[in-house]
Amino acid sequence: MLILTRKIGESIIIEDNIEVKILHIQGKKVKLGIRAPFNISINRKEIYEAIKKENLASSKAPKGVDKLISILPTTDT
Secondary structure, three states, X not given: XXXXXXXXXXXXXXXXXXXXXXXXXXXXXXXXEEEOOOOOOOOOHHHHHHHHHHHHHHHXXXXXXXXXXXXXXXXXX
């Protein structure tokens, strides 16, 4: 992990196209501004983890789906 010290108004650059700027510091909270291309997804970690969990859950077939599929009529042409 890279650890940097930055002041309000200072930035870091990731690759050539992502800028993370310190906008405000109040107590233990830091407000960041992130400038990145639209095709790059940026989420808070807790949101990212929730998305991963939901994607994993949706990729697994719910219980009983196999039984339901077996009783559905097929369309042989």
